[in-house]
Amino acid sequence: MRTHLDVSSKLVSRFEGRIARYFDDGLLVYFGYPSAHEDDAKRAVCAGLEIVDAFGQLPLENTQVQLPLQVRVGIHTGLMVIGEMKVKDTREPIEIVGGTPNIAARLLSVAEPYTVVISSATYRLVEGLFEYHYLGLHTLKGFSTPLDVYRVLHESGVRSRFDVSITKGLTPLVGREKEVELLLECWEQVKEGAGQVVTIIGDAGIGKSRLLYEFRKLIEDEKILYLEGRCISYGKSISYLPVTDIIKKRFRIDNLDTERTIRKNIEKGIRDIDPNLEGSIPFLYDILSIETDALLKSLDLRDKRKRTLETLKNIILADSNLRPLVVAVENLHWIDGASEEFLTFLIDNIPSSKIMLILTSRPGYRAKWSEKSYHIQIAPSRLSDKEVEEMIKSILDSERVTGELIKLVTNKADGIPFYVEEIIKSFIESEIIVRREDGYSISKSIAEVDVPDTIQDIIMARIDRLEENLKRTLQYASVIGREFSYKLLKEIIEIEEELQDYLTQLKGLELIYEKSLFPDLEYRFKHSLTQEVAYNSLLIKRRKELHGKIGEILEDLYGDKLEENYELLAYHYRRSTRDEKAVDYLTLAGDKSAKIYSTEDA
Ligand SMILES: Nc1ncnc2c1ncn2[C@@H]1O[C@H](COP(=O)(O)OP(=O)(O)O)[C@@H](O)[C@H]1O
Numbered sequence: 001m002r003t004h005l006d007v008s009s010k011l012v013s014r015f016e017g018r019i020a021r022y023f024d025d026g027l028l029v030y031f032g033y034p035s036a037h038e039d040d041a042k043r044a045v046c047a048g049l050e051i052v053d054a055f056g057q058l059p060l061e062n063t064q065v066q067l068p069l070q071v072r073v074g075i076h077t078g079l080m081v082i083g084e085m086k087v088k089d090t091r092e093p094i095e096i097v098g099g100t101p102n103i104a105a106r107l108l109s110v111a112e113p114y115t116v117v118i119s120s121a122t123y124r125l126v127e128g129l130f131e132y133h134y135l136g137l138h139t140l141k142g143f144s145t146p147l148d149v150y151r152v153l154h155e156s157g158v159r160s161r162f163d164v165s166i167t168k169g170l171t172p173l174v175g176r177e178k179e180v181e182l183l184l185e186c187w188e189q190v191k192e193g194a195g196q197v198v199t200i201i202g203d204a205g206i207g208k209s210r211l212l213y214e215f216r217k218l219i220e221d222e223k224i225l226y227l228e229g230r231c232i233s234y235g236k237s238i239s240y241l242p243v244t245d246i247i248k249k250r251f252r253i254d255n256l257d258t259e260r261t262i263r264k265n266i267e268k269g270i271r272d273i274d275p276n277l278e279g280s281i282p283f284l285y286d287i288l289s290i291e292t293d294a295l296l297k298s299l300d301l302r303d304k305r306k307r308t309l310e311t312l313k314n315i316i317l318a319d320s321n322l323r324p325l326v327v328a329v330e331n332l333h334w335i336d337g338a339s340e341e342f343l344t345f346l347i348d349n350i351p352s353s354k355i356m357l358i359l360t361s362r363p364g365y366r367a368k369w370s371e372k373s374y375h376i377q378i379a380p381s382r383l384s385d386k387e388v389e390e391m392i393k394s395i396l397d398s399e400r401v402t403g404e405l406i407k408l409v410t411n412k413a414d415g416i417p418f419y420v421e422e423i424i425k426s427f428i429e430s431e432i433i434v435r436r437e438d439g440y441s442i443s444k445s446i447a448e449v450d451v452p453d454t455i456q457d458i459i460m461a462r463i464d465r466l467e468e469n470l471k472r473t474l475q476y477a478s479v480i481g482r483e484f485s486y487k488l489l490k491e492i493i494e495i496e497e498e499l500q501d502y503l504t505q506l507k508g509l510e511l512i513y514e515k516s517l518f519p520d521l522e523y524r525f526k527h528s529l530t531q532e533v534a535y536n537s538l539l540i541k542r543r544k545e546l547h548g549k550i551g552e553i554l555e556d557l558y559g560d561k562l563e564e565n566y567e568l569l570a571y572h573y574r575r576s577t578r579d580e581k582a583v584d585y586l587t588l589a590g591d592k593s594a595k596i597y598s599t600e601d602a
């Protein structure tokens with residue numbers, strides 16, 4: 001048992017999960033606590049699959065009775081509240097509230113030995129990334145509503161969110177003419193023998209992968225070679241991860257290929273590129289974790305690294321002599337050290353080659369090559385309201401969409417295409433968007449609208465990575481609203497002296513921006529969803545206290561101008577525990593509206 005649990009915990013930590021509890025015969029694991037990642041569901045499923053795999057292979061050492069051990073993994077996604085207690089310097093979770101772990105545990109009753117089963121909530125987040133077998137609706141013990149349950153078979157080979165979108169059908173492209181034009185201009189230069197490096201930079205979901213895809217489609221008829229590598233969120237510690245991708249692509253190596261096939265493909269491939277490069281074969285084997293010759297093993301690690309980089313560079317340069325070459329590396333913000341060193345090295349040699357290197361990354365990644373004259377940066381901007389409207393109409397496949405619906409989605413999505421898609425998807429699922437005879441419209445009141453899980457995960461991951469003080473600043477500001485004044489925030493937060501500094505940092509991270517300096521210093525959340533997610537990450541009890549406090553401060557602050565602010569006061573008091581105050585201000589606000597014949601508001 002101990003060996004098996006040890007193996008499991010190693011695999012769990014590889015995917016940055018956290019073991020919450022050991023049982024006699026199992027483990028309870030969280031993904032997303034203590035800090036969220038944008039792909040926690042995927043990580044959980046990967047860890048589950050690897051655990052099942054590892055159990056099948058472990059020998060039963062030192063056992064007197066040869067009892068086969070069986071393993072099952074159940075995964076569910078949902079909200080949990082974890083109480084924290086400071087014990088000396090460590091923080092121990094002491095209590096978990098919410099049914100999430102129970103559902104995960106109950107799922108085990110549905111699972112066959114050596115399988116991973118997931119609930120529909122998890123399925124929604126990892127759809128497309130794995131192959132599944134639908135196990136039907138199940139009513140789990142202790143829960144009244146039945147749940148869709150799936151068994152996860154294996155990874156689907158599709159590795160990114162964008163690949164999943166491709167298989168489901170992409171929303172027709174809107175805008176981006178300028179960006180595509182720029183890429184094509186670079187491409188012309190590359191074909192003339194002036195290699196270029198292009199970085200596409202922008203927030204998650206802005207359309208970096210999509211832009212790359214559109215470019216690739218435009219050049220696909222030309223006689224060229226297109227190679228692509230990817231960095232993944234838990235790949236920072238996996239050496240040469242995107243480089244391995246590229247090698248596999250170039251030498252047509254599939255994940256299921258036998259070692260013999262791999263050797264054959266590489267030998268033939270190298271011969272095609274340049275027979276003189278034969279000496280590089282062992283280095284490729286080494287990167288692909290294939291047994292290689294003794295010479296390589298005898299090199300010290302520094303030498304080996306140097307020669308590996310040299311070899312890879314030579315192969316790529318030689319390859320680009322045969323025809324123009326596009327090398328794309330996605331998500332540089334997650335790149336491992338070895339691959340980064342390789343890129344830096346390659347880039348020095350690019351200007352006189354027919355290589356176009358296209359990189360994508362989120363803001364915040366600092367590239368060593370950004371000053372090179374043959375490097376350009378493309379930053380796709382947020383979509384305009386008009387473009388978002390166009391997207392909404394093509395997703396719903398209808399011209400008849402009410403203005404109210406368009407306005408709601410546009411406000412929420414902040415011009416980020418991924419948000420537009422996810423918001424509409426989740427609105428359709430929760431029946432907020434309904435189809436009537438005269439077209440699509442909204443069914444529920446806007447207050448009931450939740451942030452879709454997929455977006456929540458991306459934003460929460462970002463907030464969780466902030467230093468504690470910055471996170472708290474953001475959370476407290478979110479209670480005030482999308483816009484907040486320095487003065488008010490200072491009153492409700494206890495960290496006065498450094499507050500200005502924190503706000504400056506948050507501004508630097510482009511989470512908020514300064515809205516006005518006079519008469520008051522005011523800030524605004526860049527995305528309304530960031531504000532919502534930060535708000536939702538506070539406990540309800542805490543939120544209520546803060547709203548109450550804000551109400552009191554506003555009453556003080558506005559002393560003689562209260563009437564102007566009845567609605568605002570009502571807003572905060574309604575969300576606090578001060579019900580009488582809420583009723584008072586709601587009534588006053590109502591009277592005020594009635595006076596100007598704004599009867600609906602009244
Ligand atoms: N200009 C656009 N028009 C229509 N859909 C878009 C546009 N840009 C991106 N999308 C869609 O939005 C989603 C997110 O885009 P993606 O390229 O994956 O973002 P990123 O790589 O920047 O995180 C994808 O489904 C993509 O097809």
Ligand SMILES: [Mg+2]
Pocket residue numbers: 162208209210330
């Ligand atoms: Mg992408």
